[in-house]
Amino acid sequence: MRYLAGALVALLVVAVFSLGGEPLPPESVAAQSPTVTSQIAQVQVSEQDLVVEARVVPVRSIELSFPLSGMTVAEVLVREGDVVAQGDPLVRLDTRDLRLEVERARAQLARVRAEYDQLLEGAPAADVAAAQAQLAEAQARLQQAQARVMPQDIQAAQARLAAAQARLTKLERGARPAELDRARAAVAAAQADLERQRAALAAAKEQARRHMEERANDLRVAQGDYSRAVQEREVASGDDNRGRAAAEALEKATLAMANAESALERAKVDYEAARQAEITGLALAETRVASARAELELLQAGATPDELAQARADVAAALADLARLQGDVRQSELDAAAAAVRYAQTRLEELIAGPRSASIAQAQAAIQLSEVDLKRAELALERATLVAPVAGFVAAVDIDPGELTSAGHPVIVLADSSAWQLEAQSVDDLSIVRVHEGAAVTISFDAVPDLVLTGKVARVKPFGKGERSQALYTVVIAPDMWDERLRWNMPAQVTIAP
Structure with a gap:
């Protein structure tokens, strides 16, 4: 199995909640670890190793909302997947009366x-x-x-x-x-x-x-x-x-x-x-x-x-x-x-x-x-203009021009681009018992064939999803370093050592 079906691909924002969709790739990535430009290596896989499919995702996200209720939205300046800098305007209300x-x-x-x-x-x-x-x-x-x-x-x-x-x-x-x-x-x-x-x-x-x-x-x-x-x-x-x-x-x-x-x-x-x-x-x-x-x-x-x-x-x-x-x-x-x-x-x-x-x-x-x-x-x-508190990607937009605001209701979700990880979301119940936190991993990418990263299992989510006959679990991978060529939601192959 080279890739999971597109319907199973989702963006999991650890700091707030899971959000599905296919965001646009960013123009640049802020690395959470030392970057590498290339690392040519051959991944050696033993019979005891476990190979799983994973996706590149940001570590955390931020929910943004307006403190005012009953205000009309004039402009929504971003779309899902847009890259924004700290201080960029995201949503503007109708400020004529203000x-x-x-x-x-x-x-x-x-x-x-x-x-x-x-x-x-x-x-x-x-x-x-x-x-x-x-x-x-x-x-x-x-x-x-x-x-x-x-x-x-x-x-x-x-x-x-x-x-x-x-x-x-x-x-x-x-x-x-x-x-x-x-x-x-x-x-x-x-x-x-x-x-x-x-x-x-x-x-x-x-x-x-x-x-x-x-x-x-x-x-x-x-x-x-x-x-x-x-x-x-x-x-x-x-x-x-x-x-x-x-x-x-x-x-x-x-x-x-x-x-x-x-x-x-x-x-x-x-x-x-x-x-x-x-x-x-x-x-x-x-x-x-x-x-x-x-x-x-x-x-x-x-x-x-x-x-x-x-x-x-x-x-x-x-x-x-x-x-x-x-x-x-x-x-x-x-x-x-x-x-x-x-x-x-x-x-x-x-x-x-x-x-x-x-x-x-x-x-x-x-x-x-x-x-x-x-x-x-x-x-x-x-307060009538919602701005980005940090640099990152727009993970979700839950408001349109002409709508009325509700105080405290999240209208924008930002994914912080300063920290990244990989998530393998489809590890079956027979394989998950072989995975433990801290286990060494090797990561390769079809999109960047000359790049191989090392890392470890950061954590294993305890709750599985799926039918009664088979449950699928999510494994979070923390790479030791990062590469600026990698993009949000890019697929990877992760080899987990026993």
């Missing part, structure tokens, strides 16, 4: 930063010039004030005076207790939310850390079991029954150790995600506290001098109008003109003095909120 969100967040951040810079720079020169002109005009009116009596407008003047006095009373009184209470409650709620976030995120991170430690302990236990199984296999090499039991125990220990390593890697990823969530969550909660405090400070600060000066000027103007209508014309006009001068003077001084600390704090809080929004949008956009 890009718009990033642009929106950037524009928002630019806007609040510009407002903050404008606040620090103070009033524009044009506003200062306008205030100076207003002051000059008020001073001129004060100098030119003259009495003019309008009896028919006395009721209107009384109404204007009442409205101006009511507005001034409201400004001088400041914020109502209910408004201050709501602002204080908002600060307390934001602080409480910060503490809840800190406790919950810290607990989640601690739980992830403990889980990671538990998986590390599991791995150490599995490694200990594996070491004992290896020792038992060596001790039982002369006893067939005990040797088979030891081989099965070693196989189970090897599988358990691989599972423990995978579990530890997943636990590490979960811990890092919990750590990043804690950083982002606390930053957002702290920003909300700062914003609530800034709002409370604005209410506590009360009306600005500008607003109070304007209200007082309005009252004075209304009194002047009423007094003028009632006979004390000149004095009231002078009073109104003087109030207008004081308002214009206050306005000009306020523009020159610059912003208040509460306004600056509120602007800084707005910048922090916008920065958090931008980081969140950029992270979502980055």
Whole structure:
């Protein structure tokens, strides 16, 4: 028998699962052992030797998935069998909405930063010039004030005076207790939310850390079991029954150790995600506290001098109008003109003095909120492209353009091209009893007739497949060296010494 039927040929990815198919041959192979360019030799086969058919396969594979659900796949950039380098894009989602969100967040951040810079720079020169002109005009009116009596407008003047006095009373009184209470409650709620976030995120991170430690302990236990199984296999090499039991125990220990390593890697990823969530969550909660405090400070600060000066000027103007209508014309006009001068003077001084600390704090809080929004949008956009974490071959593609993603569902399986082995998948039950782990092997290839490699039996899978009358077993071969001419799924003849 030179080759097995094509239906029995399959790619077994040891690190994850078996995957059938006929992947395209790679352009280059990263060797797990020293490479050779040629080694011309004649394979000597004795009557006790066992000759089996095998295939070249990678040692391990990696399952890749999206962390987002409900996203539409825009492009699948690879096919089964493609060779990819570390960092190559594999699948892209439809990122139009995500890009718009990033642009929106950037524009928002630019806007609040510009407002903050404008606040620090103070009033524009044009506003200062306008205030100076207003002051000059008020001073001129004060100098030119003259009495003019309008009896028919006395009721209107009384109404204007009442409205101006009511507005001034409201400004001088400041914020109502209910408004201050709501602002204080908002600060307390934001602080409480910060503490809840800190406790919950810290607990989640601690739980992830403990889980990671538990998986590390599991791995150490599995490694200990594996070491004992290896020792038992060596001790039982002369006893067939005990040797088979030891081989099965070693196989189970090897599988358990691989599972423990995978579990530890997943636990590490979960811990890092919990750590990043804690950083982002606390930053957002702290920003909300700062914003609530800034709002409370604005209410506590009360009306600005500008607003109070304007209200007082309005009252004075209304009194002047009423007094003028009632006979004390000149004095009231002078009073109104003087109030207008004081308002214009206050306005000009306020523009020159610059912003208040509460306004600056509120602007800084707005910048922090916008920065958090931008980081969140950029992270979502980055996660919309699935990239290769290592160099290797595409062993499986389980998604098509137009489909929706499901978080955590594997869509790409990569075979690591840095480590290779051979698998003989059709060793019958009569022959498998003659194979033991560590046995020396000689490997030859019809495709490369001048190449002969040596190696050993890495392991024998304990579970056979087939009909009741005959079971077929898989033998994993580890070559001592490698050759760059060999390709994935290339057939080989393996001679196993007894």
